[in-house]
Amino acid sequence: MPLTTIDTSSVAERDRLDFWRSTVCDQFVTLDVRPGAGPAVRGSVTAAAVGDIQLRTIQAGPHRFDRTPGQVRGADEDYYQIALARHGSTLVAQDGREAVIEPGDFVLYDSSRPFTFVTAGDFAYSVCLFPKRLIPLSEVELREATAVRIDGRRGVGAMIPPFLAALQRLDDDDLVPAAREAMHRTIGDLYTTVIRSEIDSAAPDGVHLSRARAHIREHLADRDLDPASVAAACAISVSYLHKLFSATGTTVTAHIREERLQGCWRDLARPELAGLTVAAIGARWGLPDPAHLSRAFRARFGVSPSTHRSGAH
Template identity: 30%
Template sequence: MSLILTTDSVEPKERLAYWNDMICATYVQLETDAVQSDDFSGSIVTHRLPGMELSVVKSSAQKVLRTPHVISRSSDDFFIVSLQTQGQAIISQDGRDAHMSPGDCCVYDSTRPYTLHFGSGFEEIVLKFRRDQIHALLGGTELLTATTVEGHTGAGRVLFSLIHTLLNEIDRLRPAAAAAVANGVVNVLVAGLQSLPACKKAELSNLNAYHVARIRQYMDEHVRDPSLTIEMMAAHLGMSCGHLHRVFKNEAMSPSQYLWSQRLDACSRELIDLRKANLSVAAIAFSWGFNDAAHFSRAFRERFHCSPREWRQQAAAMAIAQGQRSADERG
């Protein structure tokens, strides 16, 4: 479902304040510094997909700030990606400045201060993810913020192509397909970040990376087993529990956190799969290794900021809206 916000219907003298409210409601709590003028304008078109929010922003020159004071008053915990499509931008965080031209992309973290500077009118595509989604796949992200990923080659080019295709087809995607595409976007984004020099410097040794991959593969293969424990994994893989934990010392998630994350993600996908509509929430949770419905609901809400039932209802509403649009197009 899409949400369109614009300053067009607002009196010129009230547009800056209205715009600041718009970006705070769409992204995180922010402060906007822009020159008051009668021709200031801005619009945001937001599409909400399972696991990702995608928006297209068009506006006049401005500076957007995420200050320590603002951070102290909010609990926003997101990883945000800007893909520049028109105009120039400078994104600053963690002592670095990314100079953005059309075709470039860059990431920043809502838990630390940052500044977005647009010297003239611009357009950008913004992706917003839960921070733990990215941290589950990539450690050391504080080394990768405010660093330009060029969009004319490699993973950056693939990401731009994927996002443009998604924007063209987003109103026709069923919820399960949209979730799969969002997951693909995350994987391509991680591939792009892994190509950055700072990420390569922080890579684990080949032997340690080998053990991490073995452990994750074992968890992926046994993710549905409710009796799976660290002790079982260690015994099967021929290592002590202490060694297994040491292998994950530099990872964004511990082995247990990774396992629960995989289970929650699997449940989130099945809850919006129309082929699983006859299954109860509890049945889906139990099939993915959870053995306590109340614990599952709490963990799901903490991860996705809504209950499993609300997640499923949102997907059903999206499917109904898409069906209505298809009927209108045929009519």
């Protein structure tokens, strides 16, 4: 993919502070940017993209970055982000938690809520900004995984550093639409895997919840899929099933609807399925009523199924 590098050394010293603040806000999200060096700030950002996925590297001297409530309210797009530390030590705060990340560690954070980054000195990060609307997780699940230090050298976390490095080398211009859409799914699944590995690992009910989610994924085309059938397949009571999903901030029915809509979103962008009508794709995911699908799809993603399809193709 074409890489764009923006460096403070390219402008006169008297203009660098304003230039740097504008660069950071343009390439990430709107932030209060306070470099420790003041007007003599030095730093660079490298930017690239794969479809809707934004990839950034940033390096600079000591800084404090704050995402304020006012900036959150004025946002055009919400991103769930991974920041992988390459150099330096950084304190990250969000949702009442604090984590210190050092080289090899990474942290998840959400641009739809305030957060703070404070570096102890020079720093460098690799950052992946992924549209929050494409992650099939409840708000509670997303919130519980922010500002938690994750070791990028072992376990599930070890998938992140090489994957980000590979994305940086990928040429987006060489990807056909189907491959680009598959990349979106892969990265969305990676975020989901990392998040659930963090918040489910300590939960005693994690096994039952995982079984329920797996059963739902395998039977989304079944129009009769409902809490009773899921509970029966998992050999638990309906009330216990509701309790499991309630603890994640959602309901069984809402989870089924989200999984179905995510499936429709992906299939509508696949060129090899262009011959299928929107109704046929909805039926593949257990949403055979075109009017209901259109309303639910627009409410979830902000566009109609047909608009999403034409834009993707």
